[in-house]
Amino acid sequence: MQDVITIKGGKDSLRMQIDAAADWQEVLEALRLHLDQAGGFFAGARLVVEVGDRQVSEPQLAEMLELLQHHGLRPESLAAAARETRNAARTAGLAARPMPEFNPSQAAASSDGASTLLSRTVHSGQVVRHPGHITLIGDVNAGAQIIAGGSVVIWGRLRGFVHAGALGDHEAIVCALDLRPTQLRIATLIARAPEDAASHVPEIARIDGESIVVEPWGSYKRG
Numbered sequence: 001m002q003d004v005i006t007i008k009g010g011k012d013s014l015r016m017q018i019d020a021a022a023d024w025q026e027v028l029e030a031l032r033l034h035l036d037q038a039g040g041f042f043a044g045a046r047l048v049v050e051v052g053d054r055q056v057s058e059p060q061l062a063e064m065l066e067l068l069q070h071h072g073l074r075p076e077s078l079a080a081a082a083r084e085t086r087n088a089a090r091t092a093g094l095a096a097r098p099m100p101e102f103n104p105s106q107a108a109a110s111s112d113g114a115s116t117l118l119s120r121t122v123h124s125g126q127v128v129r130h131p132g133h134i135t136l137i138g139d140v141n142a143g144a145q146i147i148a149g150g151s152v153v154i155w156g157r158l159r160g161f162v163h164a165g166a167l168g169d170h171e172a173i174v175c176a177l178d179l180r181p182t183q184l185r186i187a188t189l190i191a192r193a194p195e196d197a198a199s200h201v202p203e204i205a206r207i208d209g210e211s212i213v214v215e216p217w218g219s220y221k222r223g
Helices: 024-038 058-070 083-091 104-109 217-222
Strands: 005-009 014-018 046-050 074-079 095-097 115-119 127-130 133-137 145-148 152-158 161-164 174-179 183-186 189-191 203-208 211-216
Touching: 005 024, 024 058, 058 074, 058 083, 074 083, 083 095, 127 133, 133 145, 145 152, 152 161, 183 203, 189 211, 211 217
Parallel strands: 014 046, 046 074, 074 095, 115 133, 127 145, 133 152, 145 161, 152 174, 161 183
Antiparallel strands: 005 014, 174 203, 183 189, 203 211
16 A cells, blocks of 8 residues: 555655556545654645546545645645646646656655755754655754654754654664654654663664664664
């Protein structure tokens, strides 16, 4: 189901790609799962929808738009190869443009998730969100939140909440020079806060099987 819907971050908006061969109800269920897992990550985000050569009727498009808007997204345009689908998008008030057929495997191989680099301390009560990767030169204090669609690299102490792969990316990682978050999430998995003292070495958290593992940064690079 993960290949049915692919949501990626861009410079100014999110891009959602839909497998043109999937059943429409399967598309809606995959989208609903994606949005539910992401919580409020998408709230206020602009969105470009790409449907390949799929023909989407006005009722189907209305159903999808209602689901997106319910989760706080702002669909702005739709790209489709089928003229009927583009006409349905214009009727719904979206900009429409042509596009070639969407190939999910090619999309996964050419992911261009945008990154952001910050140099600051994230204080308690502050939230940093980005649809791509986040690299932070500084500390994340307890009570602060870092939420990324991709990976998170903290060149400092990580004491707050961190959620990498918030758009469903199970390949995302979390790295920090001092990794002791109050809660750590990657995609849909949650790791409990460590009970022991700091290891005094940079560490990386990643998904291994059905759980999140934490290991020395150097060990991961050699693997």
